[in-house]
Amino acid sequence: MVVLSAARWVRSRLSDRFWRVQEVLKYARHFRGRKNRCYRLAVRSVRRAFVRSTKARREKKRSLRALWITRIEAASLEHGLKYPAFISNLVKSQVELNRKVLADLAIYEPKTFKSLAALAQRRRQEGFLAALGDGKEPEGIFSRIVHQHY
C-alpha cells in the first residue's frame, strides 16, 4: 500500500541537546554559584552578560576619555596650568594632539609635556595681551566719572 504521510506515533526528537546546552554553558563557566552549572539559571546570566558587554563597549570610549582628561589635568597642574587653559591654548596654537596621546606623553615623556605646557602658557599670555588692546578709550565716549551738578 502507498503511505503518503508519516504515521502518527513517529515524532522528531532532539539528538544534539547536549551540544546546544554546552554552547551556552561554556560562556558561564567562570560565573559564581549555580549559574555556572544549571542551564536554566545560566541562560539568564549569559544573556545579561552579553547585553552588558555590548553596552560597555559604548561606555568604554567615554570612560577612557574621562581618564585621559583626569591624567592631563593632573600633569598640567604640576606645571602650573589648569586643564581648560592648557587644552584651549594648545588648540589655538594649532597643535592637534588628542587626549589619548597627551596622556601618554604626560606619563612617558615628561620633558615633552613640560615643553607643551610652556607653549600653552606663552600662548595664554599673548592672548591676555591681545585682549587688553592699546589701553586707550574708544572714541566718542567720555570718562566713567560723571559729575552731577544740582
Next chain:
Amino acid sequence: VAKTSLTSPPWPEVKLPDPVEEAKYHAEVVRKVNGLISAGEYGRLFAVVHFASKQWKITSEDLIMMDNVLEAECGDRIRMEKVLLVGADDFTLVGRPLLGKELVRVEATVIEKTESWPKINMRFWRRHSFQRKKIIANPQTVLRINTIEIYPRLS
C-alpha cells in the same frame, strides 16, 4: 580716578620678553638642535603619527594593530606621512599641526591581516520577547614600525 573692580583685568599682569633678544635665543636653539640632529647624537626617536583616523605614539620596532582593512599586501613597506610630533631625549619637534615631509620619515611594514575575536552583540528587552544576537569579527591589520628618521632642515 578711583580703582574699581573693573579697572584692571582679573588676570595678573603679563610681561612678554624682549622680541629682539627672543629672536636671538630662538636662532641659537634652532642652531643647537640642527647641530645635534646632523651629528646624530640622539638616542631612540619617538613620533606621534595620525593614521587610520587615530593618533598613535610610536617608536621603532613597535607593533600597531588597526581595526580595519589596509589595501596593501603582507610584507609591503608603508611610509606614514601625517606626523604630528617627533622627539628624542633632548629635543622635540612639534608640528603645527603637521611636520614637513622633508623633515621626518616613518616607515612601517604590514605583517598580518586577520579578523578579530568573535565579539557578541546582543540586545534584550525584558518582558517583550525581544532578543537579537549577532556575532561580529572585524578585520584587523598588524603593522611593525621599522624606522623613524629626521633630517636637519630646520630654519
